[in-house]
Amino acid sequence: MTNKKKPTIKDIAKVLNISAAAVSKALHDDPRISEKTKLAVKKVSKDLNYQPNHLASALRKGKSKLVGVIVPKTNSHFFSSVIQSMETVLNKEGYNIIITQSNESYKKECDNIDTLLFTQVDGIIASMANETTDLEYFEKIKSKGIPLILFDRGENNLNVDYIGINDYDSSHMIVEHLVKQGCKRIAHIGGYRHTRIFNNRIRGYIDAIKKHELPFERTFLVESSLTTEDGRVKMSELLALKNRPDAVYVAGDYAALGALQVLNERGIDIPNDIALVGFGNEPFTSMVTPAISSVNQHSAEIGKQAAQTFLAHTKKTVVRQKLNKIILNAELIVRHSSNIQEKPIIV
Amino acid sequence: MTNKKKPTIKDIAKVLNISAAAVSKALHDDPRISEKTKLAVKKVSKDLNYQPNHLASALRKGKSKLVGVIVPKTNSHFFSSVIQSMETVLNKEGYNIIITQSNESYKKECDNIDTLLFTQVDGIIASMANETTDLEYFEKIKSKGIPLILFDRGENNLNVDYIGINDYDSSHMIVEHLVKQGCKRIAHIGGYRHTRIFNNRIRGYIDAIKKHELPFERTFLVESSLTTEDGRVKMSELLALKNRPDAVYVAGDYAALGALQVLNERGIDIPNDIALVGFGNEPFTSMVTPAISSVNQHSAEIGKQAAQTFLAHTKKTVVRQKLNKIILNAELIVRHSSNIQEKPIIV
DNA sequence: TATATTTGCTTAAACGTTTAAGCAAATATA
DNA sequence: TATATTTGCTTAAACGTTTAAGCAAATATA
Numbered sequence: 001m002t003n004k005k006k007p008t009i010k011d012i013a014k015v016l017n018i019s020a021a022a023v024s025k026a027l028h029d030d031p032r033i034s035e036k037t038k039l040a041v042k043k044v045s046k047d048l049n050y051q052p053n054h055l056a057s058a059l060r061k062g063k064s065k066l067v068g069v070i071v072p073k074t075n076s077h078f079f080s081s082v083i084q085s086m087e088t089v090l091n092k093e094g095y096n097i098i099i100t101q102s103n104e105s106y107k108k109e110c111d112n113i114d115t116l117l118f119t120q121v122d123g124i125i126a127s128m129a130n131e132t133t134d135l136e137y138f139e140k141i142k143s144k145g146i147p148l149i150l151f152d153r154g155e156n157n158l159n160v161d162y163i164g165i166n167d168y169d170s171s172h173m174i175v176e177h178l179v180k181q182g183c184k185r186i187a188h189i190g191g192y193r194h195t196r197i198f199n200n201r202i203r204g205y206i207d208a209i210k211k212h213e214l215p216f217e218r219t220f221l222v223e224s225s226l227t228t229e230d231g232r233v234k235m236s237e238l239l240a241l242k243n244r245p246d247a248v249y250v251a252g253d254y255a256a257l258g259a260l261q262v263l264n265e266r267g268i269d270i271p272n273d274i275a276l277v278g279f280g281n282e283p284f285t286s287m288v289t290p291a292i293s294s295v296n297q298h299s300a301e302i303g304k305q306a307a308q309t310f311l312a313h314t315k316k317t318v319v320r321q322k323l324n325k326i327i328l329n330a331e332l333i334v335r336h337s338s339n340i341q342e343k344p345i346i347v
Numbered sequence: 348m349t350n351k352k353k354p355t356i357k358d359i360a361k362v363l364n365i366s367a368a369a370v371s372k373a374l375h376d377d378p379r380i381s382e383k384t385k386l387a388v389k390k391v392s393k394d395l396n397y398q399p400n401h402l403a404s405a406l407r408k409g410k411s412k413l414v415g416v417i418v419p420k421t422n423s424h425f426f427s428s429v430i431q432s433m434e435t436v437l438n439k440e441g442y443n444i445i446i447t448q449s450n451e452s453y454k455k456e457c458d459n460i461d462t463l464l465f466t467q468v469d470g471i472i473a474s475m476a477n478e479t480t481d482l483e484y485f486e487k488i489k490s491k492g493i494p495l496i497l498f499d500r501g502e503n504n505l506n507v508d509y510i511g512i513n514d515y516d517s518s519h520m521i522v523e524h525l526v527k528q529g530c531k532r533i534a535h536i537g538g539y540r541h542t543r544i545f546n547n548r549i550r551g552y553i554d555a556i557k558k559h560e561l562p563f564e565r566t567f568l569v570e571s572s573l574t575t576e577d578g579r580v581k582m583s584e585l586l587a588l589k590n591r592p593d594a595v596y597v598a599g600d601y602a603a604l605g606a607l608q609v610l611n612e613r614g615i616d617i618p619n620d621i622a623l624v625g626f627g628n629e630p631f632t633s634m635v636t637p638a639i640s641s642v643n644q645h646s647a648e649i650g651k652q653a654a655q656t657f658l659a660h661t662k663k664t665v666v667r668q669k670l671n672k673i674i675l676n677a678e679l680i681v682r683h684s685s686n687i688q689e690k691p692i693i694v
Numbered sequence: 695t696a697t698a699t700t701t702g703c704t705t706a707a708a709c710g711t712t713t714a715a716g717c718a719a720a721t722a723t724a
Numbered sequence: 725t726a727t728a729t730t731t732g733c734t735t736a737a738a739c740g741t742t743t744a745a746g747c748a749a750a751t752a753t754a
Contacts, residue, residue, distance in 0.1 A: 006491065008710055019734050024712060032732060055406040055467050056710035059739050064402060066466075074430065074446075080422035084448060096462055099421075099446045101431060115443055119413075120402050144353065257634060287604060289636040355740055366704050371742060379702060403740035406709050 007048040015044050027052070058120070067310060068116030069099045070109060070126035072153070077282050078299050079127065082151065085303030086125065093311055095122070102129040110137045123147040123310045128155065130225060133194050147313035151306045152297075154196055161324040163305045165297050167197045170330045171204025172211075174249050174277050174295070177332055179212050181340040183247035183275055187220035189234045189259065190251045201251050201279070220245055224255055231258025239266065247275040247338070253282040256292050260337070264289075275338040290336035298328050354395040362391050374399070405467070414657060415463030416446045417456060417473035419500070424629045425646050426474065429498065432650030433472065440658055442469070449476040457484045470494040470657045475502065477572060480541050494660035498653045499644075501543055508671040510652045512644050514544045517677045518551025519558075521596050521624050521642070524679055526559050528687040530594035530622055534567035536581045536606065537598045548598050548626070567592055571602055578605025586613065594622040594685070600629040603639050607684070611636075623684040637683035645675050 009027075013020045018037065026033045026041035044050075058064045067090055071079040087097055098119060102109035109129045116124055117140075124141055127150065135158055141148045142160065154162040171188075178186050188205045191198030202221065209216050219241055224230045231250060235258065238245055250256035256278030263270050270276055270290050278285055278294040285292040305326050312324070356374075360367040365384065373380045373388035391397075405411045414437055418426040434444055445466060449456035456476045463471055464487075471488055474497065482505055488495045489507065501509040518535075525533050535552045538545030549568065556563045566588055571577045578597060582605065585592055597603035603625030610617050617623055617637050625632055625641040632639040652673050659671070 010710080020710085021712075021735080022733060024710095025733090028712090032730095034732060037732080051464055053406070053467060053710050054465050055402055055411060056739090057712070059400070059402040059406055059709090059741090060711045060713085062739070073427070074421045075424055075427035077422055080420070080427070083421065084450075087448070091458075091462075096445060096447075096466055098443060101434070103431075111438075115438070117398055118401050119443055120400060284631045284634055287631055287635050357740080367740085368705080368742075369703060371740095372703090375742090379700095381702060384702080400740050403709090404742070406711090407740080407742045409709070 006053070007050045008053065009050075011048060012041060012044045012050060015048075016040055064120040064122055065095050066119060066121045067095050067097045068112075068119070068121040068124040068126075069097050070102055070112050070116070070124065071099070072104050072127060072129050073101050074099060076280075078152075078280050078297060081299040082127075082303035082306070085300040086307040087303075089304055089307035089311070104130040106131040106134070113137045113141060117141070117144065117146070121146070123149070123313060125149045125151065125306050125310060127151050128153040128195070130192060130195065147310055149306050149309050149313075151302050152197065156196055159323065161309050163302050163309065163326045163328075164197060165295075165302075165328045165330040167200035167330075168204035168207075170279070170295050170332075171201045171249070172208045173330070173332050175205060175208035175212065177293075177334065178247045178249065178275060178277065178338065179214070181247070181271070181275055181338060184214060185217075185220070185243070185245045186214065186247045186249060187222070187238050187245035188249050188251070189222050189224050189226075189231065189238075189255055191224065191226050193223060198251055205249065217243075224251075226250075226252035226255040228254045228258040228261075231255030232262050233258075235259035235262040239268075245274065247271075247277070249277045249279075251279050253278040253280040253285055253292065253294055256294070257284065257288065260288060260290075260292060271336070271338050271340050275340060277332075277338050281333055285333075286335060293335045293338040294333055296331045296333055298330065301328055353400075354397045355400065356397075358395060359388060359391050359397060362395075363387055411467040411469055412442050413466060413468045414442050414444045414654075415459075415466070415468040415471040415473075416444050417449055417459050417463070417471065418446070419451045419474060419476055420448050421446060423627075425499075425627050425644060428646040429474075429650040429653070432647040433654040434650075436651055436654035436658070451477040453478040453481065460484045460488060464488070464491065464493070468493070470496070470660060472496045472498065472653050472657060474498050475500040475542070477539060477542065494657055496653050496656050496660075498649050499544065503543055506670065508656050510649050510656065510673045510675075511544060512642075512649075512675045512677040514547035514677075515551040515554075517626070517642050517679075518548045518596070519555045520677070520679050522552060522555035522559065524640075524681065525594045525596065525622060525624065525685060526561070528594070528618070528622055528685060531561060532564075532567070532590070532592045533561060533594045533596060534569070534585050534592035535596050535598070536569050536571050536573075536578065536585075536602055538571065538573050540570060545598055552596065564590075571598075573597075573599035573602040575601045575605040575608075578602030579609050580605075582606035582609040586615075592621065594618075594624070596624045596626075598626050600625040600627040600632055600639065600641055603641070604631065604635065607635060607637075607639060618683070618685050618687050622687060624679075625684075628680055632680075633682060640682045640685040641680055643678040643680055645677065648675055 009020045009023045012023045023041050026038045069083060074080050083099060090097055100112040102112060106129055109132060123146060138158055149161045151163040154164060175186060190202045193199050222234050224234045248259060250259055256276060260276060263274060268274055276292060278292045281294040281296040285294045309324050356367045356370045359370045370388050373385045416430060421427050430446060437444055447459040449459060453476055456479060470493060482502060485505055496508045498510040501511060522533060537549045540546050569581050571581045595606060597606055603623060607623060610621060615621055623639060625639045628641040628643040632641045656671050
């Protein structure tokens with residue numbers, strides 16, 4: 001069948017009776033090759049349906065033009081749109097990306113790192129799994145001299161470039177919004193403390209509570225894996241308290257969805273009995289009833305900045321500049337679940 | 348900084364005073380190498396933190412061990428879970444996948460194909476963009492002798508392996524379900540006819556309508572891009588008819604969501620006034636109010652079969668067997684939006 | 695003990711590029 | 725016209741593997 005092997009630079013050279021080196025240079029528009037030869041080479045290259053062998057040039061140049069990406073899951077609007085925007089920026093510069101998923105598992109994340117290193121990627125852009133606390137594998141990337149850029153789920157101790165939003169300020173923004181709605185007993189279902197972003201959201205929550213002189217109750221601050229299922233569990237726990245909160249700020253939309261389900265099932269009025277705010281602005285927040293207020297993390301911008309940070313590394317000479325920490329401001333999207341004024345009190 | 352270049356097979360050879368070839372063989376457990384040498388090689392390899400250069404071995408072997416994947420978007424539960432399941436199967440055999448998105452654009456899809464061919468992938472697994480009608484680029488893949496496997500959005504004319512569900516039967520299943528609910532005027536918001544799966548759903552719908560001796564009305568069959576936005580538009584059009592349908596079967600969940608929004612906004616009772624069924628079983632179908640009935644496409648199974656079909660190609664010798672067409676049976680998940688019995692008629 | 699076989703390596707070439715170094719012919723400069 | 729420079733290529737080596745072919749030493753067989 002179609003078993004003719006792919007044409008190489010040498011085949012073109014043979015046709016034109018010139019050297020392979022000349023062909024390579026002609027294809028790259030080297031100024032030392034005559035226009036006449038360039039045209040001839042390009043014509044033959046087209047006729048033979050020549051496609052450069054990326055493997056060979058990558059090997060020779062020591063650059064694979066591949067960037068590895070590790071995310072907890074692609075199946076989330078946030079991550080998939082970060083990836084899409086990275087792709088746009090990187091493709092323009094001739095880079096391709098290899099996407100891998102950790103599924104929030106530390107072991108899978110380590111496997112992914114090995115895979116990407118093996119594939120000779122020129123850099124790795126990652127958002128860490130929930131489980132990850134041991135940074136040995138990320139150190140491994142650094143020790144190989146391969147640029148590592150973290151986004152969203154990062155780590156301060158790792159000393160690498162980071163792109164994310166201001167989680168501490170976002171918590172302040174949310175608490176302030178809830179206070180304005182008249183809420184006085186605000187609970188927080190937060191993520192794992194060992195993860196920097198969730199820790200910052202927790203710190204922001206505590207400080208904002210104090211700032212507004214609200215009572216800080218230990219039982220109002222719970223740690224969660226932030227899955228939908230755990231959101232249900234943690235919401236149920238809050239409802240079991242003698243003194244229920246009148247607002248719940250959940251550090252992730254999936255968990256907020258779980259909380260919403262529980263509240264709806266028990267016939268609790270959202271937002272009048274309990275107001276609800278999520279985090280991440282996943283599309284479903286506007287689809288459910290009532291629509292969930294949430295924080296827009298500017299995923300496209302994060303992806304773009306992460307890609308550009310990587311590109312800066314590749315263009316940099318050996319002089320290692322200081323770390324690039326980019327912190328964007330997030331935006332609170334107020335929807336029905338926390339918009340108490342919206343509902344005219346027609347009792 | 349960390350600027351020591353990566354150790355190669357030659358460095359290991361130098362330490363042990365043997366040839367690079369012996370090292371290569373030892374690392375691959377060649378039977379002609381003594382156990383003693385193998386152990387020594389593996390030890391030094393570990394000590395030096397050696398990682399084989401995938402580029403070099405791929406070039407030499409003529410196999411990149413990369414599989415290219417093209418999907419309309421990763422940001423859909425269906426595609427991301429197909430990918431995840433393909434990844435599991437392929438990783439086990441030492442393959443990595445490069446994921447690209449066409450964003451439903453023909454141009455982007457062609458670019459993706461070029462990119463993947465350039466990266467020297469060993470095969471391509473794809474689901475076609477909505478826009479795609481010209482198959483020239485897919486022919487290009489075939490003409491290079493690279494295995495091409497299509498799933499979900501395929502094409503009969505292309506003569507390549509295909510994995511998908513039985514769309515024709517699924518339509519029958521849906522219509523039958525709606526008839527059992529007492530619906531008599533069933534409309535269909537379908538996808539583009541030129542896409543095989545949507546065409547099959549349309550044919551199934553028409554034949555099922557006839558089979559149940561329901562009136563087939565031209566106006567009840569509309570063609571749509573199946574985005575949420577277009578779902579809204581097409582639903583509004585159906586509502587504008589003098590003789591409204593009492594059930595709408597939408598060929599995609601995102602469009603079904605748009606339809607649901609319009610119905611909710613106009614205060615139309617779902618399912619009693621109009622029953623609604625979607626397609627794809629995206630997670631949000633169970634989150635919205637009312638929850639949308641939908642068809643589960645067994646994404647994990649599709650991904651697994653697609654990956655295995657590719658692997659079968661790589662193991663095959665030159666003997667080209669006949670095409671592999673795998674058609675799975677889908678499953679209808681009945682939810683509130685079409686479950687009329689569920690609501691006890693307490694008027 | 696003489697020959698055959700097996701073991702455990704080495705040598706050399708190859709995969710398809712890129713690039714430093716070099717060289718002859720053409721052109722510019724003095 | 726003699727020398728210097730530029731132009732447009734070629735030659736050769738390299739990137740890091742793998743693998744076919746070969747060979748000496750060790751072992752088995754007759």
